[in-house]
Amino acid sequence: xxxxxxxxxxxxxxxxxxxxxxxxxxxxxxxxxxxxxxxxxxxxxxxxxxxxxxxxxxxxxxxxxxxxxxxxxxxxxxxxxxxxxxxxxxxxxxxxxxxxxxxxxxxxxxxxxxxxxxxxxxxxxxxxxxxxxxxxxxxxxxxxxxxxxxxxxxxxxxxxxxxxxxxxxxxxxxxxxxxxxxxxxxxxxxxxxxxxxxxxxxxxxxxxxxxxxxxxxxxxxxxxxxxxxxxxxxxxxxxxxxxxxxxxxxxxxxxxxxxxxxxxxxxxxxxxxxxxxxxxxxxxxxxxxxxxxxxxxxxxxxxxxxxxxxxxxxxxxxxxxxxxxxxxxxxxxxxxxxxxxxxxxxxxxxxxxxxxxxxxxxxxxxxxxxxxxxxxxxxxxxxxxxxxxxxxxxxxxxxxxxxxxxxxxxxxxxxxxxxxxxxxxxx
Amino acid sequence: xxxxxxxxxxxxxxxxxxxxxxxxxxxxxxxxxxxxxxxxxxxxxxxxxxxxxxxxxxxxxxxxxxxxxxxxxxxxxxxxxxxxxxxxxxxxxxxxxxxxxxxxxxxxxxxxxxxxxxxxxxxxxxxxxxxxxxxxxxxxxxxxxxxxxxxxxxxxxxxxxxxxxxxxxxxxxxxxxxxxxxxxxxxxxxxxxxxxxxxxxxxxxxxxxxxxxxxxxxxxxxxxxxxxxxxxxxxxxxxxxxxxxxxxxxxxxxxxxxxxxxxxxxxxxxxxxx
Numbered sequence: 001x002x003x004x005x006x007x008x009x010x011x012x013x014x015x016x017x018x019x020x021x022x023x024x025x026x027x028x029x030x031x032x033x034x035x036x037x038x039x040x041x042x043x044x045x046x047x048x049x050x051x052x053x054x055x056x057x058x059x060x061x062x063x064x065x066x067x068x069x070x071x072x073x074x075x076x077x078x079x080x081x082x083x084x085x086x087x088x089x090x091x092x093x094x095x096x097x098x099x100x101x102x103x104x105x106x107x108x109x110x111x112x113x114x115x116x117x118x119x120x121x122x123x124x125x126x127x128x129x130x131x132x133x134x135x136x137x138x139x140x141x142x143x144x145x146x147x148x149x150x151x152x153x154x155x156x157x158x159x160x161x162x163x164x165x166x167x168x169x170x171x172x173x174x175x176x177x178x179x180x181x182x183x184x185x186x187x188x189x190x191x192x193x194x195x196x197x198x199x200x201x202x203x204x205x206x207x208x209x210x211x212x213x214x215x216x217x218x219x220x221x222x223x224x225x226x227x228x229x230x231x232x233x234x235x236x237x238x239x240x241x242x243x244x245x246x247x248x249x250x251x252x253x254x255x256x257x258x259x260x261x262x263x264x265x266x267x268x269x270x271x272x273x274x275x276x277x278x279x280x281x282x283x284x285x286x287x288x289x290x291x292x293x294x295x296x297x298x299x300x301x302x303x304x305x306x307x308x309x310x311x312x313x314x315x316x317x318x319x320x321x322x323x324x325x326x327x328x329x330x331x332x333x334x335x336x337x338x339x340x341x342x343x344x345x346x347x348x349x350x351x352x353x354x355x356x357x358x359x360x361x362x363x364x365x366x367x368x369x370x371x372x373x374x375x376x377x378x379x380x381x382x383x384x385x386x387x388x389x390x391x392x393x394x395x396x397x398x399x400x401x402x403x404x405x406x407x408x409x410x411x412x413x414x415x416x417x418x419x420x421x422x423x424x425x426x427x
Numbered sequence: 428x429x430x431x432x433x434x435x436x437x438x439x440x441x442x443x444x445x446x447x448x449x450x451x452x453x454x455x456x457x458x459x460x461x462x463x464x465x466x467x468x469x470x471x472x473x474x475x476x477x478x479x480x481x482x483x484x485x486x487x488x489x490x491x492x493x494x495x496x497x498x499x500x501x502x503x504x505x506x507x508x509x510x511x512x513x514x515x516x517x518x519x520x521x522x523x524x525x526x527x528x529x530x531x532x533x534x535x536x537x538x539x540x541x542x543x544x545x546x547x548x549x550x551x552x553x554x555x556x557x558x559x560x561x562x563x564x565x566x567x568x569x570x571x572x573x574x575x576x577x578x579x580x581x582x583x584x585x586x587x588x589x590x591x592x593x594x595x596x597x598x599x600x601x602x603x604x605x606x607x608x609x610x611x612x613x614x615x616x617x618x619x620x621x622x623x624x625x626x627x628x629x630x631x632x633x634x635x636x637x638x639x640x641x642x643x644x645x646x647x648x649x650x651x652x653x654x655x656x657x658x659x660x661x662x663x664x665x666x667x668x669x670x671x672x673x674x675x676x677x678x679x680x681x682x683x684x685x686x687x688x689x690x691x692x693x694x695x696x697x698x699x700x701x
Contacts, residue, residue: 025577026575026577027574027575027577028574028577028579030580031574031580034580035560035562035563038562038563039562041562042561042562322558323558323559323560323561325558326554326558326559326560327560327571327575328519328543329517329519329546329552329554330546330547330552330571330572330575330619331543331544331545331546331547331548331572331575331576332543332547332575333539333540333543334539336575420519421514421519421520424554424558
């Protein structure tokens with residue numbers, strides 16, 4: 001208080017009103033919080049019910065959004081697992097199309113602003129022979145980039161499959177057809193393949209022909225594939241068999257801001273383009289609609305909680321009218337009384353909000369774990385998917401504070417306006 | 428009461444020192460005149476209420492001065508305007524006309540917040556019925572004026588505890604106020620009014636709800652502080668037996684002061700009138 005005395009002395013010359021205004025700091029926020037918490041403690045049942053109402057509302061909203069966001073993320077992750085969002089699938093669409101992914105168009109595509117790299121693939125029929133054994137296969141002539149952009153994973157040493165080496169990656173089905181029950185044993189083996197070269201995939205021939213007995217070394221096996229196929233480098237079959245017309249490709253866009261522009265230019269070149277982005281946009285749109293429905297549902301639930309809070313605060317105000325009276329008589333400012341009631345409301349919404357958020361998140365975690373266990377019994381592999389984006393956590397924190405302030409405003413305003421004498425006479 | 432004084436003599440000394448310092452904080456901001464013997468001046472105060480189409484004239488022009496250290500009793504029949512005058516002096520209700528000067532400061536020329544701080548720092552208040560914050564303990568309720576004045580919890584509660592010792596209520600410090608009897612509650616209310624070392628105490632029928640014994644105990648206590656520490660007391664009462672505590676009696680009838688005397692004989696005669 002000595003500071004206040006000095007302040008008063010120093011400012012005496014400035015005028016009484018100013019000096020007194022500056023020194024009347026009112027009840028400290030810490031004390032108001034203390035009184036607010038004590039008030040909640042003294043009406044335990046009412047406080048628990050009110051806080052429980054808020055917690056239930058926030059909990060349900062958190063649970064629904066956790067699951068919603070989580071399922072959306074799960075679907076998007078599954079969809080983009082082998083199809084990154086920044087990759088555009090390019091194809092010549094149909095046989096009548098005048099464009100083809102030959103070296104000329106490949107160069108044009110790479111020159112488009114925003115394109116970081118591209119990979120090509122050609123499909124052809126053929127056979128694989130090992131000793132006396134022979135089987136029909138699909139032969140994919142694909143360059144390194146294509147495999148990488150397609151996210152094709154295989155067992156075998158990475159980096160051995162390259163555009164310039166005569167090496168191959170085969171499917172698990174083919175490995176087993178060739179007699180390798182342990183697919184690892186296929187790696188390093190030599191096989192022969194023949195390929196049917198048609199006019200659709202080669203610009204240099206006049207008639208279909210079969211290029212036979214081409215030896216290659218297996219450097220990888222794609223696991224879990226039920227089709228018999230073989231990947232050989234596009235450059236190798238181009239140089240060896242004049243296969244220069246790739247039917248499809250993948251274009252990697254370095255900068256997502258240029259994604260639409262790249263896609264548009266590919267369309268203009270005459271290619272048919274597809275992107276997982278289109279699907280993801282549809283998924284996002286669906287979940288956004290669902291979220292709006294959830295928000296409406298949440299608003300209804302929160303309205304019930306808010307009514308509970310309003311009821312509690314109004315009853316509290318009626319019961320404490322005389323307290324307001326004595327506080328004012330003893331020198332409390334309107335602002336102190338206002339703060340007292342609004343902070344009590346914020347305390348209720350804060351405790352209820354935090355409990356609801358943790359409860360909702362915990363419950364969605366539990367549901368997720370149950371789904372994982374149930375999925376395992378059905379041989380469905382499910383990962384942990386419950387997810388809440390950081391912005392939602394910020395938004396819900398802001399909402400909790402807003403809820404406290406908005407709900408507490410009217411009772412606090414009414415309390416602050418009560419005349420001290422009327423409050424003291426209140427029965 | 429002597430027993431209380433004996434038991435609390437050390438604390439009384441501390442409180443006494445504090446009380447003597449009381450008012451220091453006002454010197455910088457009020458036009459504090461130590462030489463001015465008048466602590467309160469009521470000048471031509473009128474109060475009218477509008478009840479529908481009817482104007483009720485509660486106070487019809489009241490002039491009264493209160494000297495420093497006096498024990499003034501405001502008496503009169505119900506509805507004569509005693510409580511209204513008390514509330515106007517305390518800064519809770521504005522006069523329709525006239526003015527109130529406390530320590531030469533025209534309190535109704537200042538803002539609401541100024542008056543709130545003034546009440547908190549300068550005037551002790553004992554209402555007819557003690558009002559409490561039911562979530563707080565006795566000692567915290569006594570400390571409430573400290574909290575309102577912006578003081579910290581520890582400082583206010585320590586001070587409140589000492590004040591409770593002075594009125595011999597410290598052993599009830601951690602009870603809830605409503606667990607106490609009416610007389611005990613009024614003693615605590617008196618302790619609350621003393622917390623910030625007021626120079627002036629306003630009491631609105633403080634013994635109105637008490638039995639005779641509790642009433643006498645409380646009056647003795649107030650009188651003791653009035654005499655020992657020179658705290659000026661303005662009290663509204665209906666009880667004629669209490670005029671013996673007064674150094675001045677102001678009698679009101681129908682919104683006007685009809686008698687204002689410090690003569691003991693006249694005081695006795697007023698006692699007979701009421």
